[in-house]
Amino acid sequence: MKIIGTGSALPQKVVTNDMLAGFLDTSDSWITTRTGIRSRRLLSTETLRELANDAALKALESSGLRPEDIDYLICSNVANTYVSPSLGSILLGSLGCCCPTFDLNGACAGLVYALDMADAFIKTGKAHRILIVAAEQPSRFCDWHDRSTSVLFGDGAAALVVTEGEGFMDFRLTGENHTDVMYYKRSLEVTPYDRVEEKTTPLVMEGREVFRIAVEASVRDVDTLLERNGLTGNDIDFFLLHQANMRIIECIRVHLDLPREKFPTNIQNYGNTSSASIGILMDELSREGKLKDGDTIMMSAFGGGFVTGAAILKWSEIKYN
Numbered sequence: 001m002k003i004i005g006t007g008s009a010l011p012q013k014v015v016t017n018d019m020l021a022g023f024l025d026t027s028d029s030w031i032t033t034r035t036g037i038r039s040r041r042l043l044s045t046e047t048l049r050e051l052a053n054d055a056a057l058k059a060l061e062s063s064g065l066r067p068e069d070i071d072y073l074i075c076s077n078v079a080n081t082y083v084s085p086s087l088g089s090i091l092l093g094s095l096g097c098c099c100p101t102f103d104l105n106g107a108c109a110g111l112v113y114a115l116d117m118a119d120a121f122i123k124t125g126k127a128h129r130i131l132i133v134a135a136e137q138p139s140r141f142c143d144w145h146d147r148s149t150s151v152l153f154g155d156g157a158a159a160l161v162v163t164e165g166e167g168f169m170d171f172r173l174t175g176e177n178h179t180d181v182m183y184y185k186r187s188l189e190v191t192p193y194d195r196v197e198e199k200t201t202p203l204v205m206e207g208r209e210v211f212r213i214a215v216e217a218s219v220r221d222v223d224t225l226l227e228r229n230g231l232t233g234n235d236i237d238f239f240l241l242h243q244a245n246m247r248i249i250e251c252i253r254v255h256l257d258l259p260r261e262k263f264p265t266n267i268q269n270y271g272n273t274s275s276a277s278i279g280i281l282m283d284e285l286s287r288e289g290k291l292k293d294g295d296t297i298m299m300s301a302f303g304g305g306f307v308t309g310a311a312i313l314k315w316s317e318i319k320y321n
């Protein structure tokens with residue numbers, strides 16, 4: 001399976017650290033030093049569906065395919081306004097696709113989960129041209145009085161078109177339960193039989209523990225994939241890592257003992273956009289002409305659960321108009 005189209009879309013509204021310091025007990029220097037984030041984009045006037053649609057159209061355009069050519073739409077999304085229908089179903093209408101679709105929740109690793117699933121569909125001949133859309137609004141999970149979580153996230157969407165071809169070499173997905181370390185609960189309706197009234201709980205996160213788990217898990221995935229494919233870190237041209245915290249990326253880089261140029265980032269501008277983060281980064285690098293034919297790329301992401309997803313692929317250059 002190979003990637004033949006990429007797209008991304010970000011909200012118009014830029015929110016800087018100083019703007020947050022206007023109503024939270026925080027500062028630009030704290031946020032920058034601890035996370036590397038300088039600003040983020042937050043949905044205000046647009047909707048997540050519009051962002052997802054925009055990213056998908058750009059990916060389709062760069063792939064040279066029309067919406068009707070797509071035979072599966074996989075959408076990675078943790079939560080949006082609708083529990084049902086899925087974001088994928090809603091997108092079918094605005095994109096003009098008519099194909100099976102579903103949303104998957106692989107938390108911040110959702111894009112890699114979607115790619116792994118698409119790879120299986122393509123290998124078995126179940127689908128031939130798959131559109132993957134990762135669209136997330138994590139800003140709506142946070143309590144905006146809680147400085148320890150709300151400063152970390154941004155909203156965004158990314159899309160990839162994949163089809164048969166030489167590209168993805170290997171995937172590694174893992175999961176283990178650590179619910180208490182990071183969760184966001186939404187209340188459900190009460191029935192006459194199940195009267196447990198649950199309140200929505202904004203994102204709860206033990207930052208230090210998440211940090212530790214994230215570094216350990218990502219390092220484990222990257223090392224395993226390298227070893228399994230007879231590669232060393234030097235053979236990888238770019239590590240596209242989940243953009244959650246610059247210090248997490250730096251810990252992984254130091255472990256691998258590789259130069260900074262191999263670890264491009266955009267967390268400075270967008271914060272943690274959950275499962276969209278690697279896709280946005282990939283789209284930007286590809287459009288800037290930084291990803292060359294034959295480059296070897298390692299993707300690695302982790303997210304609530306905890307789940308992780310990593311992949312190695314050979315890049316095929318995409319032409320943009």
Ligand code: COA
Pocket residue numbers: 025026027030031034035108147148149151205206207208209210211214244245272302303304
């Ligand atoms: N501004 C100012 N101070 C803040 C703050 C903020 N935005 N958020 C927390 N603090 C304070 C804390 O209250 C604490 O104060 P205290 O020492 O008086 O108790 C102090 O800063 C240190 O907090 P701590 O949580 O230990 O900081 P940290 O160095 O671990 O950094 C995170 C916190 C959240 C940035 C870091 O742990 C992290 O990035 N973890 C991973 C989160 C993540 O990636 N989540 C998504 C996974 S997909």
